[in-house]
Amino acid sequence: xxxxxxxxxxxxxxxxxxxxxxxxxxxxxxxxxxxxxxxxxxxxxxxxxxxxxxxxxxxxxxxxxxxxxxxxxxxxxxxxxxxxxxxxxxxxxxxxxxxxxxxxxxxxxxxxxxxxxxxxxxxxxxxxxxxxxxxxxxxxxxxxxxxxxxxxxxxxxxxxxxxxxxxxxxxxxxxxxxxxxxxxxxxxxxxxxxxxxxxxxxxxxxxxxxxxxxxxxxxxxxxxxxxxxxxxxxxxxxxxxxxxxxxxxxxxxxxxxxxxxxxxxxxxxxxxxxxxxxxxxxxxxxxxxxxxxxxxxxxxxxxxxxxxxxxxxxxxxxxxxxxxxxxxxxxxxxxxxxxxxxxxxxxxxxxxxxxxxxxxxxxxxxxxxxxxxxxxxxxxx
Amino acid sequence: xxxxxxxxxxxxxxxxxxxxxxxxxxxxxxxxxxxxxxxxxxxxxxxxxxxxxxxxxxxxxxxxxxxxxxxxxxxxxxxxxxxxxxxxxxxxxxxxxxxxxxxxxxxxxxxxxxxxxxxxxxxxxxxxxxxxxxxxxxxxxxxxxxxxxxxxxxxxxxxxxxxxxxxxxxxxxxxxxxxxxxxxxxxxxxxxxxxxxxxxxxxxxxxxxxxxxxxxxxxxxxxxxxxxxxxxxxxxxxxxxxxxxxxxxxxxxxxxxxxxxxxxxxxxxxxxxxxxxxxxxxxxxxxxxxxxxxxxxxxxxxxxxxxxxxxxxxxxxxxxxxxxxxxxxxxxxxxxxxxxxxxxxxxxxxxxxxxxxxxxxxxxxxxxxxxxxxxxxxxxxxxxxxxxxxxxxxxxxxxxxxxxxxxxxxxxxxxxxxxxx
Numbered sequence: 001x002x003x004x005x006x007x008x009x010x011x012x013x014x015x016x017x018x019x020x021x022x023x024x025x026x027x028x029x030x031x032x033x034x035x036x037x038x039x040x041x042x043x044x045x046x047x048x049x050x051x052x053x054x055x056x057x058x059x060x061x062x063x064x065x066x067x068x069x070x071x072x073x074x075x076x077x078x079x080x081x082x083x084x085x086x087x088x089x090x091x092x093x094x095x096x097x098x099x100x101x102x103x104x105x106x107x108x109x110x111x112x113x114x115x116x117x118x119x120x121x122x123x124x125x126x127x128x129x130x131x132x133x134x135x136x137x138x139x140x141x142x143x144x145x146x147x148x149x150x151x152x153x154x155x156x157x158x159x160x161x162x163x164x165x166x167x168x169x170x171x172x173x174x175x176x177x178x179x180x181x182x183x184x185x186x187x188x189x190x191x192x193x194x195x196x197x198x199x200x201x202x203x204x205x206x207x208x209x210x211x212x213x214x215x216x217x218x219x220x221x222x223x224x225x226x227x228x229x230x231x232x233x234x235x236x237x238x239x240x241x242x243x244x245x246x247x248x249x250x251x252x253x254x255x256x257x258x259x260x261x262x263x264x265x266x267x268x269x270x271x272x273x274x275x276x277x278x279x280x281x282x283x284x285x286x287x288x289x290x291x292x293x294x295x296x297x298x299x300x301x302x303x304x305x306x307x308x309x310x311x312x313x314x315x316x317x318x319x320x321x322x323x324x325x326x327x328x329x330x331x332x333x334x335x336x337x338x339x340x341x342x343x344x345x346x347x348x349x350x351x352x353x354x355x356x357x358x359x360x361x362x363x364x365x366x367x368x369x370x371x372x373x374x375x376x377x378x379x380x381x
Numbered sequence: 382x383x384x385x386x387x388x389x390x391x392x393x394x395x396x397x398x399x400x401x402x403x404x405x406x407x408x409x410x411x412x413x414x415x416x417x418x419x420x421x422x423x424x425x426x427x428x429x430x431x432x433x434x435x436x437x438x439x440x441x442x443x444x445x446x447x448x449x450x451x452x453x454x455x456x457x458x459x460x461x462x463x464x465x466x467x468x469x470x471x472x473x474x475x476x477x478x479x480x481x482x483x484x485x486x487x488x489x490x491x492x493x494x495x496x497x498x499x500x501x502x503x504x505x506x507x508x509x510x511x512x513x514x515x516x517x518x519x520x521x522x523x524x525x526x527x528x529x530x531x532x533x534x535x536x537x538x539x540x541x542x543x544x545x546x547x548x549x550x551x552x553x554x555x556x557x558x559x560x561x562x563x564x565x566x567x568x569x570x571x572x573x574x575x576x577x578x579x580x581x582x583x584x585x586x587x588x589x590x591x592x593x594x595x596x597x598x599x600x601x602x603x604x605x606x607x608x609x610x611x612x613x614x615x616x617x618x619x620x621x622x623x624x625x626x627x628x629x630x631x632x633x634x635x636x637x638x639x640x641x642x643x644x645x646x647x648x649x650x651x652x653x654x655x656x657x658x659x660x661x662x663x664x665x666x667x668x669x670x671x672x673x674x675x676x677x678x679x680x681x682x683x684x685x686x687x688x689x690x691x692x693x694x695x696x697x698x699x700x701x702x703x704x705x706x707x708x709x710x711x712x713x714x715x716x717x718x719x720x721x722x723x724x725x726x727x728x729x730x731x732x733x734x735x736x737x738x739x740x741x742x743x744x745x746x747x748x749x750x751x752x753x754x755x756x757x758x759x760x761x762x763x764x765x766x767x768x769x770x771x772x773x774x775x776x777x778x779x780x781x782x783x784x785x786x787x788x789x790x791x792x793x794x795x796x797x798x799x800x801x802x
Binding site: 016017020021023024027028030031060061062063064065091157158159160162164225227228229231240241243244245246247248249252253256257259260263266267268269270271273274277278 | 426427429430431433434436437438440441444445448469470471472473474476477479510511512513516520521522523524577578579610611641642662665669672673675676677679680682683684686687690746747748749754756
């Protein structure tokens with residue numbers, strides 16, 4: 001019998017306990033990965049390929065205030081601006097659903113490809129979107145969710161405008177970081193709502209990254225001291241401003257969750273060290289026949305580390321496979337569209353597991369070191 | 382009947398029945414309790430870890446749901462039962478609602494509206510605008526609800542009391558800020574100025590909204606607000622009825638206006654419906670509680686299996702003395718339930734302690750409300766129902782976690798058990 005098989009046999013001697021220990025470690029680590037991924041999703045803005053060249057312009061009072069449409073020619077004339085489109089939130093409810101399950105925005109169909117470069121859709125769909133007044137295009141996630149296809153009509157009741165509008169789907173796009181939104185034409189919204197001359201935001205693309213700061217400064221300056229002052233900022237800064245709005249909730253949820261994961265890990269450590277405490281007599285025999293302390297430590301550490309590693313494999317690995325190959329977007333009703341388990345998160349999981357393996361072996365190791373052979377042999381438990 | 386509801390209805394009953402039977406079995410054939418107690422003490426480390434595990438699962442369950450309860454209360458607590466709120470039909474927030482000035486002019490003279498001592502109708506036309514303000518200590522920005530109110534607006538909302546300073550003067554660019562908001566946002570101390578809509582507003586007072594939704598607002602004069610934010614119309618109307626029985630007739634009259642479809646309903650009902658924000662937290666709370674309780678069940682099983690293993694000889698002795706198998710089962714199963722119950726008590730105590738600390742130090746939390754799209758202030762709210770749910774949760778973990786070990790104990794063959802070392 002080699003030392004390796006000796007350790008393995010010891011670890012699996014009480015199969016039920018080994019299984020329970022491994023599973024409780026696995027669950028803790030699964031939860032840890034889940035929370036880390038969820039936290040990353042809400043604190044890290046989604047970014048498309050064209051994000052570094054995009055600028056968002058909103059009313060300086062707040063995003064909930066509209067902007068006059070007459071600002072468009074002023075923005076278009078600013079050097080460095082390549083394409084500008086209005087981007088107006090419609091806040092529509094679909095099929096009498098309680099809440100809003102996907103967002104809808106009105107924009108200029110001719111500028112769509114110029115500003116949101118990453119959206120992928122066949123050319124004839126783009127053409128239809130440009131030509132038909134009541135046309136709309138929807139993201140693939142929403143299309144799949146409601147089983148919508150090109151040619152279908154959908155009706156949306158706005159919570160922001162006093163209108164209910166009917167749209168014809170002329171295309172389904174994919175390739176943006178969040179393929180949930182429905183996009184339709186600003187001119188159709190103007191006409192239906194009767195509120196001409198107002199848009200929600202401006203989104204624009206600048207010619208190069210060097211132009212970005214100049215363009216932002218120029219736009220902010222152009223409308224300073226007018227009745228509709230604006231705030232222009234990079235897409236990234238704009239998305240980050242939403243994260244600040246979450247306020248304390250992120251911290252609270254994080255605190256609570258980390259407390260619990262910590263406890264579950266402590267409990268797992270305690271059950272793991274229980275397995276070793278119950279073997280005191282054997283360890284005393286090993287000591288009596290000449291094994292040295294550090295060899296006994298190695299046995300204990302290897303076993304506890306092995307259990308933790310097995311738990312990590314199931315917990316972290318399971319989370320990785322479930323979130324990478326499972327459709328989390330569908331499971332959470334589109335709340336978390338990507339849910340990516342990054343290598344950093346896997347690393348954190350592995351690190352916590354290793355720490356757990358070490359921590360769980362500390363107490364038994366100390367006890368073994370202190371024990372005299374005769375006392376150990378007398379242990380009943 | 383839906384089979385799911387049958388199962389959901391039958392399961393708790395069966396579980397409660399089983400727990401009662403456990404108690405009955407142990408009570409009618411008493412194994413001395415000190416025996417269980419001393420046995421538990423021998424293995425104090427793993428027992429303590431199990432209890433602690435259950436305790437923290439319960440704490441998390443209660444605190445997350447207490448957050449949701451606090452968020453819901455921050456709006457459910459709002460409103461006066463005599464008041465009717467009028468908003469644009471289809472709008473889900475006052476900030477996206479529009480009531481035209483002509484409509485206000487007509488509605489204010491409707492006969493159902495109560496009148497004050499001077500004979501003026503008790504109705505307020507408000508303008509609600511979401512403004513973006515910087516947080517204190519430069520920690521980013523957030524949306525805040527700014528409410529422009531007419532003089533009657535204060536009278537209609539007795540929950541709002543002036544805490545410091547004075548009320549704004551109509552016709553002046555002055556604002557009164559909720560005390561709890563003032564702690565979170567820059568330039569909102571009395572005497573300071575903050576900038577919005579191209580104008581400076583001077584903070585002249587702080588108000589206390591008595592834990593209502595108004596605690597998340599800044600108030601100013603309605604007409605000043607209309608001029609600053611360049612709005613022709615109002616967002617909502619709030620009217621007091623002389624007799625609440627007139628509400629249906631009043632609502633019919635208001636909703637019959639064709640120019641802009643309106644919706645009239647009790648103010649309390651309007652706010653009670655604003656529960657969107659708490660939903661994700663509730664779901665997270667329940668999900669985490671279930672997932673963690675599985676971990677806690679494994680830990681409890683390990684501890685109880687070890688307890689059974691260590692007490693094999695004693696179990697054999699008890700059997701020889703004439704204790705039935707089911708009494709052994711009940712004894713171990715109940716031991717697990719009691720251990721988890723202790724964990725539950727500790728968990729509830731921890732949650733209450735967290736709430737008490739927050740109240741004692743005046744800590745409030747803020748987050749983005751999905752209803753108003755602006756910051757809402759809230760506080761943990763541990764309700765008696767949550768405490769009860771937490772305890773039930775703990776006991777379920779204990780009973781489930783010790784069931785298999787208890788079965789094993791009950792099935793031990795007497796002779797083998799006696800021979801065990």
